[in-house]
Each structure stands twice: as C-alpha cells, then as structure tokens.
Amino acid sequence: MAVITGAASGIGSGLARAALARGMRVVLTDIDGAALERFAATLEGVVSTCTVDVRDPASVEALAAHAYATFGQVDLLFNNAGVLIGGKSWEIPAERWAWQMQVNVMGVIHGIASFLPRMMAAGRPARVINTGSMASFIASPYLAPYSASKFAVLAISETLALELQSEQAPVSVSILCPGPVQTEIFRETVGMKADTVSDKTVGMMRDITVNQGISPDELARRAFAGIDEDQFWIIPQPEILDTLYRQRADNMLSRRNPSIAMPG
Ligand SMILES: NC(=O)c1ccc[n+]([C@@H]2O[C@H](COP(=O)([O-])OP(=O)(O)OC[C@H]3O[C@@H](n4cnc5c(N)ncnc54)[C@H](O)[C@@H]3O)[C@@H](O)[C@H]2O)c1
Numbered sequence: 416m417a418v419i420t421g422a423a424s425g426i427g428s429g430l431a432r433a434a435l436a437r438g439m440r441v442v443l444t445d446i447d448g449a450a451l452e453r454f455a456a457t458l459e460g461v462v463s464t465c466t467v468d469v470r471d472p473a474s475v476e477a478l479a480a481h482a483y484a485t486f487g488q489v490d491l492l493f494n495n496a497g498v499l500i501g502g503k504s505w506e507i508p509a510e511r512w513a514w515q516m517q518v519n520v521m522g523v524i525h526g527i528a529s530f531l532p533r534m535m536a537a538g539r540p541a542r543v544i545n546t547g548s549m550a551s552f553i554a555s556p557y558l559a560p561y562s563a564s565k566f567a568v569l570a571i572s573e574t575l576a577l578e579l580q581s582e583q584a585p586v587s588v589s590i591l592c593p594g595p596v597q598t599e600i601f602r603e604t605v606g607m608k609a610d611t612v613s614d615k616t617v618g619m620m621r622d623i624t625v626n627q628g629i630s631p632d633e634l635a636r637r638a639f640a641g642i643d644e645d646q647f648w649i650i651p652q653p654e655i656l657d658t659l660y661r662q663r664a665d666n667m668l669s670r671r672n673p674s675i676a677m678p679g
Contacts, residue, residue, distance in 0.1 A: 417430075422441075423453075431454075440486055452464060463485055469526065489534065500604065520567045542587045544589045544649070549592060549593070549656050552659070556613075576588045590647065592649065592656065594655040595655075601617075601621040638651060
C-alpha cells in the first residue's frame with residue numbers, strides 16, 4: 416500500500432501509475448482536489464483519494480488516520496508534494512519564502528510525524544521516500560528558497576536514516592533526487608519577464624526541464640528500482656548530478672569560492 420502526496424500532477428502521478436502497475440493499493444493526495452479526482456478517474460486499481468494540504472499538520476494527520484483505517488497498513492509513503500519559486504534572493508517576499516518552506520520542508524516533516532509512529536508500531540518493513548532534488552546538493556542561482564528547502568529535505572532524510580538505524584527500526588527512508596523531469600514544477604515562474612539575468616536564468620532552467628527532462632513514468636520506474644534495491648540515495652539521473660556534485664565538493668575541499676556549476 417502506497418501513500419503519495421502531490422499525486423495530481425507530474426512525478427506524483429507517475430509514482431501512482433507505477434505503484435498501481437505493481438498491484439499496490441494507493442492513497443493519492445493533493446491540495447488540488449479537482450485535479451486529483453480527474454487524474455484518479457484515469458487509473459485502474461484500488462485507489463483512494465484525499466484532499467490534503469501538506470503545510471497543515473492536522474490535514475496530514477487526518478490522511479494517516481484515513482490510510483490506516485482504510486487499508487490497515489502503509490508500506491510506502493512518498494512525501495512528494497513540492498513547489499518552486501524563482502527570483503533574486505533579496506527580492507523574494509517573505510511570504511513566498513515561507514510558502515516554499517512550508518510545502519517543501521514542513522510538508523515532509525508533517526508526513527514523518529504522522530506516519531513514522533504508525534509504521535514503527537506496526538513493526539513491519541515500511542519506507543518513507545522524501546522527494547529531494549539535484550537542488551539538494553547544488554545551489555542554483557535565483558532558486559534560493561527551492562535550494563534551501565531541498566537541502567533541508569536532505570538533512571532531514573539523512574538524519575532520519577541514522578536514527579532509524581540506531582533504533583534498529585524496521586522502517587527505512589530514501590531520498591529521491593530527480594534531475595529534470597517533464598512536469599509543472601515551474602508553473603509559478605511562467606509569468607516572469609525574460610528581460611533580466613535572473614528571469615532569463617530561471618527561464619532557461621524551465622526550458623531544460625520541459626525539453627530535456629525525462630517523463631514522470633520513467634522517473635517512477637527508476638525510483639521503484641532504487642526502492643527494490645533498498646537504496647537511501649535514489650539518484651535517477653546520476654550522469655548529471657555526479658559531475659556537478661564533484662565540482663562543488665572539489666570547490667569546498669579546495670576552499671575555492673562557489674562558481675556556477677555546469678555539467679561536463
Ligand atoms: N520536475 C522536476 O524536474 C523535479 C526535479 C527534482 C525534484 N522535483 C520534485 O518533485 C516533486 C513533485 O514535483 P513535480 O515536478 O511533479 O511538480 P508538479 O507541480 O507537476 O506537481 C506537484 C504537485 O504538488 C501539489 N501540491 C502543491 N502544494 C501542495 C500542498 N501544499 N499540499 C499538497 N499538495 C501540494 C500540486 O498541486 C501538484 O499537483 C516536488 O517535490 C519537486 O520539488 C521535481
């Protein structure tokens with residue numbers, strides 16, 4: 416049984432199709448209840464839907480109660496819901512920063528708080544998969560709130576892995592760190608004008624995601640392969656991340672100042 420947040424669109428929808436194709440039962444959730452119902456109508460299998468705002472701990476707690484009451488167990492929790500805003504760090508309004516951190520960081524924290532105790536109490540293998548990003552490792556200019564949120568998701572996930580190991584818990588955690596995937600993640604940036612360096616840079620990243628990204632279904636296939644192999648680090652596009660991460664680590668270890676990382 417799999418619970419997926421942010422399942423109405425993009426990667427979450429791919430994960431839902433992949434879970435169902437494996438014969439899993441799913442609870443699909445999203446803040447956009449209408450889009451979620453439209454998507455659920457396209458699926459075959461045992462599907463339960465639930466409108467959830469991951470920013471709200473009570474909403475996520477109600478989701479956990481619903482999932483356990485309906486199915487009696489949860490094997491996989493995908494803390495996948497996420498948003499992205501762009502702009503100059505010093506110009507992004509505080510409430511936009513807060514929204515970004517509430518969805519991407521607090522959403523994951525609420526998922527862990529509501530599901531981990533139930534998974535531990537069940538005493539059987541289960542897994543929490545938190546969606547990070549290449550942005551969990553690489554700071555991108557003009558995406559400060561997004562990078563900050565995804566660095567936080569990495570720290571939370573890695574800490575949780577150590578804690579679960581220390582507690583000898585049957586529950587595991589993975590961090591799923593996609594590169595570009597063809598989804599709607601850049602929807603908040605679509606209205607940006609392309610007449611400043613910051614807007615052009617964000618627009619370029621949006622174009623790479625749309626034109627060079629892998630499909631959500633391919634991403635989901637790679638994610639489930641990582642789960643099957645009991646991986647903590649699920650890196651679906653290592654050819655991009657490994658190069659950039661080495662550059663960054665080299666810079667830091669050599670005490671060189673940050674430079675914009677380019678693949679190759
Ligand atoms: N697309 C990429 O290239 C890419 C790369 C790396 C990581 N990611 C991550 O993958 C995850 C999924 O993003 P996506 O690319 O599929 O984007 P998407 O915009 O297509 O889907 C995100 C979904 O989350 C939902 N959502 C937003 N706020 C929510 C909230 N408060 N509560 C519940 N649901 C909410 C949206 O309604 C949407 O359906 C995100 O965490 C994103 O940061 C995406």
